[in-house]
Amino acid sequence: MTSTGGVTASWLRPIPSGVAPYLARAGHLGHAGRRLGELVQGRPPGVTGSQWSAAGRASLDVVVCAADTGLPRFAVRFTAPVPDGSPARRAERLTDAVCAAVGLPLLRVESPTLGGAEQVRRFVEYVLDARAYGDGTDPDAGEAVGFRDIVGRLPDGRRGPVNDLGALARAEAVEAYVAGRLADPIVRGLHARWTGGPAEGWAWVEVRPGHCLLERVRLTARGLDCGVDPGRLAEDLAVVALGERLRDLGGGAPTLLERAELLGRIRALAARRDSFDGGFAFDHLCAD
Structure with a gap:
């Protein structure tokens, strides 16, 4: 069940019903x-x-x-x-x-x-949907599929996790590769959650051989269950940000990282695994 966040009504003022919502x-x-x-x-x-x-x-x-x-x-x-x-x-x-x-x-x-x-x-809207899904899932009814893991038809026609916020960006990366604008169609990523702090998500794609476009997102969720693991949500948001950058590839030269520098940053992050809640699950990305 998702948490309401423990809102203290005595300190919070309701927004009048006559105010049009967003x-x-x-x-x-x-x-x-x-x-x-x-x-x-x-x-x-x-x-x-x-x-x-x-x-x-x-x-x-x-x-x-x-x-x-x-x-x-x-x-x-x-x-x-x-x-x-x-x-x-x-x-x-x-x-x-x-x-x-x-x-x-x-x-x-x-x-x-x-x-x-x-x-x-x-x-x-995504967070509200994820929380509503969690509220409607009975934890005693067996292994329920998490909101992020629901499988269905993706924008490119394939089957996969339909509640991956980055699904559209991943499909666009494949299209960009077919059009010759990327060196590799695969969007890669990682995530971790700092103990007592924010979740961090990375996403990158190889634009030119040996040169990558990287996006990083931090997500702080204090006192609220997002309905999705914050680390996975941060990584998906990083993929969304990467998709925004990919749409602008034709508008100018993006700032790219050499693959060796990106690898160094990943290894530096992995070296801080003791600072993460749950450790670091992406050691496979540290190999040459």
Whole structure:
């Protein structure tokens, strides 16, 4: 069963029923472009006035509310990657702290590529569908198929996991290879989950012999069950981002990594396996 995230109604203000939603899905309404301060009734405990003033201005891409009560259930925020220790990173941590103080789970997607309105909508709908599927699955009824593992007909006509967010990008990579725009049609990837921190997903494809296009996505899911393993979801999002980059291949020379450099980065990540929840499951990618 999926978790509701433990929303504390006493601190969260419902969004009035007369406000037109951005989307409606699985018993929830999504409202776009809300500030955190609009959702909270007063300054939460343990948060100073200056901290509250700063965090209250934080913009949330989508706030997902229960359709019957209007109470926020969770929020989604897409951001560009920022360095640790930077003012932007400190601001993000402050937003996290305030969300935790009021019981509002926050899903943050960090990507240099993703963040368009349609990408945000698709992601929110996907999470709602995955959670609804989990809520309807009886864990005592045997080995139920997970949402991400449901098999059906893919966009290119093959059978495969229909709830792979990156399925369309994978099919487009094959088309690009057939058209001579890629050196290899296979999109490869990996994922890991930092202990007590975000999940990280990588996806890459060989554009020219020995030169790869790489996308990385971090997904932070604090206090919320996404309905899909966060690591797999982060990797699928990285594939989606890669697909966006592949569509722009004709518009200019993309920044490519030599295969040897990519291999070095993978090995460096593998060397930090003790920092991952569940270890590192991609040692096969470390071989020459």
